Amino acid sequence: MRKLVILIACAAVFSACDDTPKKKYKPGSIGALNTVAVVMPNAMWEGAVGDKVREHFAAPLIGLTWDEPRFNLEHMPPSVFTGTTRHRRSVLYVSRDSVTGAQVQSDLYASPQMVGVVKGTSDSAIMAAIETHAGQIIDSIRTMEMEEAQERFRRSLSKETIFQDKFGVTLRLPSIYKVGKQEENFVWIDREIQKGSMNIIAYEMPGDSFDNDSTFVRDIVRMRDSIGKLYIPGPDVPGKVTYMGTEKAFAPSVFPAEVGGKPAAEVRGIWEIVNYPMAGPFLTYIINDPENNRKLVLEGFTFAPATNKRDYMFELEAILRTVRFGNSPADSAPAAK
Numbered sequence: 001m002r003k004l005v006i007l008i009a010c011a012a013v014f015s016a017c018d019d020t021p022k023k024k025y026k027p028g029s030i031g032a033l034n035t036v037a038v039v040m041p042n043a044m045w046e047g048a049v050g051d052k053v054r055e056h057f058a059a060p061l062i063g064l065t066w067d068e069p070r071f072n073l074e075h076m077p078p079s080v081f082t083g084t085t086r087h088r089r090s091v092l093y094v095s096r097d098s099v100t101g102a103q104v105q106s107d108l109y110a111s112p113q114m115v116g117v118v119k120g121t122s123d124s125a126i127m128a129a130i131e132t133h134a135g136q137i138i139d140s141i142r143t144m145e146m147e148e149a150q151e152r153f154r155r156s157l158s159k160e161t162i163f164q165d166k167f168g169v170t171l172r173l174p175s176i177y178k179v180g181k182q183e184e185n186f187v188w189i190d191r192e193i194q195k196g197s198m199n200i201i202a203y204e205m206p207g208d209s210f211d212n213d214s215t216f217v218r219d220i221v222r223m224r225d226s227i228g229k230l231y232i233p234g235p236d237v238p239g240k241v242t243y244m245g246t247e248k249a250f251a252p253s254v255f256p257a258e259v260g261g262k263p264a265a266e267v268r269g270i271w272e273i274v275n276y277p278m279a280g281p282f283l284t285y286i287i288n289d290p291e292n293n294r295k296l297v298l299e300g301f302t303f304a305p306a307t308n309k310r311d312y313m314f315e316l317e318a319i320l321r322t323v324r325f326g327n328s329p330a331d332s333a334p335a336a337k
């Protein structure tokens with residue numbers, strides 16, 4: 001009997017000393033990519049606060065052929081935000097409170113999930129908080145959505161090694177993409193979509209390219225147009241030469257970026273077929289790779305007439321941002337932000 005008491009006491013001691021945190025189960029999140037559930041009272045959504053949310057979260061994206069919103073917004077009143085509705089992957093929760101502020105919480109009700117919470121003592125205070133913190137919330141949601149898209153690629157990855165063979169890099173490439181063309185310093189892969197195609201091209205430029213900041217944009221256009229003329233022909237038109245160039249009416253937008261752990265320039269603009277009425281959006285990364293004395297150029301572009309192209313371009317960006325240099329496989333690397 002005494003031995004039994006001692007054993008029970010020892011078990012109680014060891015149980016008390018077990019400080020290993022218990023992992024709480026979170027259901028998988030739901031919702032379409034680039035869609036945000038906006039939780040706020042109906043009157044607020046229909047008024048100035050709702051307008052301020054739309055101003056930031058549904059702002060038109062740069063580099064598309066017509067205006068498309070950054071996110072699709074789906075409004076719901078707080079009374080509806082219960083049960084599985086709380087499992088939405090991207091949420092913006094806006095409400096009146098005794099304090100004013102904003103924060104971003106991850107995996108609050110599901111995983112992966114990003115919940116932006118904005119509170120204020122009045123509508124004007126809430127609007128000021130949205131103005132101040134919208135960028136942080138948008139960046140957090142966008143990073144999560146990019147990682148989610150890249151994770152979905154794992155379901156069916158291509159075994160194609162052409163990027164490794166030609167340029168010494170890997171991409172997390174869905175198997176639906178196929179090699180369409182390859183030259184000594186050029187690779188073109190694509191996939192068919194309902195009304196057109198999604199395309200990725202890659203090539204190298206000398207390491208000392210684009211040294212003049214004052215002509216940077218002009219030099220990018222010249223580079224794209226020369227590559228298009230060499231490798232990307234347009235439809236046959238009697239008496240005319242057709243090829244993919246850069247839309248002359250809209251100068252491309254250029255931003256600093258980091259891709260594959262290396263500094264890069266991100267270029268967004270509109271491509272056109274010279275001497276033929278075809279056009280669409282493109283996204284180009286010019287990546288500095290001093291170890292190989294080169295600049296690696298990766299570009300995604302979409303041809304989808306009379307169709308929204310935001311989600312197509314988002315997929316292409318998600319693919320390009322998985323690039324890894326050397327022997328680090330894109331599939332095992334963390335998703336790029």
